[in-house]
Amino acid sequence: MLPNIPYTQYKRIVIIGAGFGGLALARELARRDDLQIVILDKNNYHQFQPLFYQVATAGLEPSSISFPLRKVFQSKKNVHIRVTEVTAIHTDRKSLDTSLGEITYDFLVIATGATTNYFGMKEIEERAIPMKSVSEALALRNRMLQNLEDALAVDTDDEREGLMSVVVVGGGPTGVELAGTLSEMRKYILPKDYPELDFSMMKIYLLEGLDKLLPVMSEQSSEKSREYLEKMGVTILTSQSVAGYDGRYVVTKQGMKIRTDNLVWAAGVKANVMNGINPDVLVKGGRIKVDEFNRVQGYSDIFAIGDVASMSEGKFQNGHPQLAQPAMQQGKALAKNIWRALDEKPPKPFVYNDLGSMATIGRNKAVVDLPFIKFQGFFAWLTWMFIHLISIVGVKNKILTFINWFWSYVTFDQSLRLILTPKVLPPGYVEDPEPEHAKAAGV
Numbered sequence: 001m002l003p004n005i006p007y008t009q010y011k012r013i014v015i016i017g018a019g020f021g022g023l024a025l026a027r028e029l030a031r032r033d034d035l036q037i038v039i040l041d042k043n044n045y046h047q048f049q050p051l052f053y054q055v056a057t058a059g060l061e062p063s064s065i066s067f068p069l070r071k072v073f074q075s076k077k078n079v080h081i082r083v084t085e086v087t088a089i090h091t092d093r094k095s096l097d098t099s100l101g102e103i104t105y106d107f108l109v110i111a112t113g114a115t116t117n118y119f120g121m122k123e124i125e126e127r128a129i130p131m132k133s134v135s136e137a138l139a140l141r142n143r144m145l146q147n148l149e150d151a152l153a154v155d156t157d158d159e160r161e162g163l164m165s166v167v168v169v170g171g172g173p174t175g176v177e178l179a180g181t182l183s184e185m186r187k188y189i190l191p192k193d194y195p196e197l198d199f200s201m202m203k204i205y206l207l208e209g210l211d212k213l214l215p216v217m218s219e220q221s222s223e224k225s226r227e228y229l230e231k232m233g234v235t236i237l238t239s240q241s242v243a244g245y246d247g248r249y250v251v252t253k254q255g256m257k258i259r260t261d262n263l264v265w266a267a268g269v270k271a272n273v274m275n276g277i278n279p280d281v282l283v284k285g286g287r288i289k290v291d292e293f294n295r296v297q298g299y300s301d302i303f304a305i306g307d308v309a310s311m312s313e314g315k316f317q318n319g320h321p322q323l324a325q326p327a328m329q330q331g332k333a334l335a336k337n338i339w340r341a342l343d344e345k346p347p348k349p350f351v352y353n354d355l356g357s358m359a360t361i362g363r364n365k366a367v368v369d370l371p372f373i374k375f376q377g378f379f380a381w382l383t384w385m386f387i388h389l390i391s392i393v394g395v396k397n398k399i400l401t402f403i404n405w406f407w408s409y410v411t412f413d414q415s416l417r418l419i420l421t422p423k424v425l426p427p428g429y430v431e432d433p434e435p436e437h438a439k440a441a442g443v
Contacts, residue, residue: 003100005038005080012036014105016086018046018069020324021306022111024331030076037079044069044083047134048392053178055137058416062134064400067393089276107301114269114307114322127247128265145419147261148194162261164202167250169242170266171208173359176225179206180362183232188412204234205258209241217357221367224376228361271308283310292349294334305330320352360384
């Protein structure tokens with residue numbers, strides 16, 4: 001199999017990954033016609049990661065936070081998209097091994113993002129539920145809804161409590177937002193769906209290894225988020241590090257033991273690193289050390305942006321936060337530097353403009369840290385919604401998301417509580433149009 005990418009007289013820039021950084025870079029580069037841009041991703045769509053938890057809790061449809069890559073670049077004939085996985089980089093001959101075959105490059109940009117970090121705990125990796133993709137968010141939704149169905153049929157309170165209770169590990173924005181949404185579902189929605197269940201048995205735990213929630217945000221926001229969650233009935237356990245999980249009990253290094261069949265892992269990330277990059281340039285978390293121009297150390301034609309890149313710059317001597325804003329800003333800055341290189345101009349160093357951070361805890365409850373002000377409550381919640389809404393790719397997706405949010409706010413309900421398990425078809429599968437019973441009856 002061959003990728004069939006046409007050869008042209010223009011420089012070929014291959015971008016691995018169509019997350020926030022890769023997409024921002026590609027959109028900027030595509031404004032010029034004197035480049036060939038090749039985007040490689042294992043999915044044919046861009047995913048809006050900050051709202052994965054709303055898919056997992058049946059608040060949004062997966063399609064509302066996903067956007068087809070080919071739709072983005074429909075009018076750009078110099079952009080070529082291939083759905084594939086990159087298995088190795090050959091820096092000596094400037095090529096990549098992919099599941100479609102070998103692809104050459106003039107410039108390579110690694111924007112592979114990050115994946116779940118289980119910190120070497122195999123038991124957790126096998127049994128916990130991660131949430132780093134739309135498919136994983138759907139798997140979490142399926143698991144929790146199916147467990148509620150199963151809770152109707154079990155014999156003991158211990159089994160029922162285990163099926164209903166949820167432990168969320170990780171007190172960052174994802175963990176806080178997920179715990180808050182689950183608490184609201186427990187109060188407003190699930191009792192109407194499952195009147196036979198006693199939802200006082202549904203415990204929601206939020207575990208964090210450090211001594212506070214939202215450790216990257218201000219002390220004010222950290223304390224307020226804890227106050228909100230505790231009032232919503234979430235059991236917050238800080239300074240607790242998970243040591244193991246056997247499918248029934250979560251055990252911490254500090255000696256706690258918590259009964260649950262649902263362990264959601266939002267405790268950390270590690271960079272997705274490609275084979276073929278010099279391991280000497282890898283730093284903490286598997287990130288790739290880059291210079292102020294996002295150029296991988298030791299290479300003149302390979303760059304890294306976003307979560308996978310570690311740049312020492314300003315107050316971020318250990319790398320920028322692994323969030324959407326640094327990735328997007330690096331992507332746009334790198335595009336301009338590539339243009340400058342084509343025009344034989346020197347590159348400009350990247351400087352991160354920290355726009356702040358925010359997290360929503362629940363209905364009318366959010367915390368916002370901006371460079372010039374910090375605030376919480378209803379206005380913070382509106383700010384969070386507005387910023388996320390305008391950041392979603394696609395007008396239709398913005399409208400669908402707004403409609404879902406408006407409907408949930410007015411009705412205290414969500415309409416997407418569906419258990420959807422895809423049927424996996426083997427290559428060459430052809431479904432028999434005539435059922436066996438029909439054959440037996442001679443129909």
